[in-house]
Amino acid sequence: MIGQILFVLxxxxxxxxxxxxxxxxxxxxxxxxxxxxxxxxxxxWKTMAMVALGQSKMTARPVAGFLHILIYLGFVIINLEVMEIVIDGVFGTHRIFSFLGGFYNVLIGSFEFLALGVLLACIIFLIRRNVLKLKRFSGIEMTEWPRSDANYILIAEILLMIAFLTMSAADYKLQGMGIGHYIKAGAFPVSSFIADTLPHNEAALVYTERFCWWFHIVGIFIFLNYIPYSKHFHILLAFPNTWYSNLKNKGEFNNMSSVTNEVKAMLDPSFTPPADAPAGKFGAKDVTDLNWVNLMNAYTCTECGRCTSSCPANITGKLLSPRKIMMDTRDRLEEVGRNIDTHGPDYSDGKALLGDYITNEELWACTTCNACTQACPVNIDPLAIIVELRRYLVMEESNAPASVNNMFSNVENNQAPWKYAPADRFNWAKND
Incomplete structure (x- = not known):
């Protein structure tokens, strides 16, 4: 009874x-x-099913894709076993689903194979990050915490899988000895091979099984509360993020309603803007100027680096890293949230996403090719944030590179990006 009360608490x-x-x-x-x-x-719904549930974009990199799918399946399916552990913990039972008979044996057997697969996949991922040191896991944005965060998660998953298999091995051995409430239930194709490494003493086996049971379920609870502080919050947000992703042609710019209303008023003096028309502010300077999908994108980012490794600007040595754009947006949003918690919603710390986190040089390095969005496994759109920040620079601060300002002047004067007058536009086609 004490164990049940402790578990519930x-x-x-x-x-x-x-x-x-x-x-x-x-x-x-x-x-x-x-x-x-x-x-x-x-x-x-189709996009969410294919991209988030079906992991369709992960297979663009086959090795990482296969290993990630293995961990993903293990995470989803082994949670069925967690349901049983929770019920057992609350009601003081043991293997409550054993009444399923042969089907229960299939379930436990599949859980064990998946646990072994997750264990091996996490070890390989640790090697890729810390021994092989793949290039896309590095960068100026990958400071001590992002690197450690990934390792903490992988190590935690390894420990949880070891605890699960050891618990099952002890249970298997206790079942064979006919001890107490350890009824014969389940199939143990993996843990049975490590059972002989465990003590043969009954008390030691019971202690091992109980210790691993508590370690496994309490570890899951700790992991659950670590997720909101980690990049692994994508485990939950990947599904809504893909559902709300942009279905338009990639890279298609949206018309700004504030600009549209001004143009309509210029063309038609009788035009009256709608009563709920937004104020005449252009682009985004801080996270609160972005839309809520942009902010959800930031929390969904798992820092895998596929966007940055596909970015032509980054590949050629430019300062831009789409992954950094997303990480900076999330960090600034977290800072704004802490300010609200501490000082209230009207507090201003005098900082902004543009300037304090993301520099002009990063923004103007972007070619708007959309390679980053195409590469993202969960349809995050760094380009949307980059465009909004650049809009602010151009339309609010008139702060753009000379080449861009020249292009604007040419469009205004010559109705084309080039310096030639409209009357001379087809001179190139004339015969000598």
Missing amino acids: IAGAAIGLFSKNVKKIRRNIRLGKPLDRSDNPAER
Whole structure:
């Protein structure tokens, strides 16, 4: 009974803390400007099913894709076993789903193979990051914390899988000895091979099984509450992020309603802007100027580096890194959220995403080719944030490179990006 009470207290505290942190993140995302992304729901469900559930874009890099799918399947399916552990913890039972008979054996057997697969995949990922040191896992934005964060998660998953298999091995051995409530239930194709490495003493086996049981479930609760502070929050946000992703042609710019209203007024003096028309502010300077999908994108980023490794500007040595754009946006949003918690919603710290986090040089290095969005496994759109920040520079601060300003002048004077007058536009086609 003491164990049940302790379990309920730990589970309640873990779920309560997780809910509190999720509410903060939801609050932060809602600081963004409104945006309607409810169009074409059938296409959106299809996109979510293929990209988030089906992991379709992960296979662009086959090795990493296969290993990630293995971990993903393990995470989803082994959670069925976690359901049983939770029920056992609350009611003091042991292997409550054993009444499923042969099907239960299939379940436990598949869990064990998946646990072994997740264990091996995490070890390979650790080697890729820390021994092979793949280039896309480095960069100026990959400071001590992002690198450590990835390693912490992989090590935690390895420990959880070892605990799960050791628990099963001890259970298997206790079942064979006919000890207490350890009824014969389940198939153990993996853990049975390590059972002989465990003690043969009954008390030691029971202690091992109970220790690993508690370590596994408490470890999951700790992992649950680590996720909101980690890049691995994409585990939850990948699904809504892909559902709300942009279905238009990649790189298509949206018309700014504030500009559209001004143009209409110029063309038609009788035009009256709608009463709910936005104020005449152009682009974004801080995270609160971005829309809520941009902010959700930032929280969804898993820092895999596929965007940056596909960016032609970054490849050629420019300062731009699309991954850094997303990480900076998330860091600034977290800072704004902490300010709200500490000082209230009207507090201003005098800082902004543009300038304090992202520099002009980074923004103007972007060619708007959209390679970053195409490469992202969960349809994050760094280009949308870059464009909004550049709009602010151009339309609010008149701050653009000389080459861009020359192009603007040519468009204004010559109706084309070039310096030639309209009357001379076809001179190149004339015969000598």
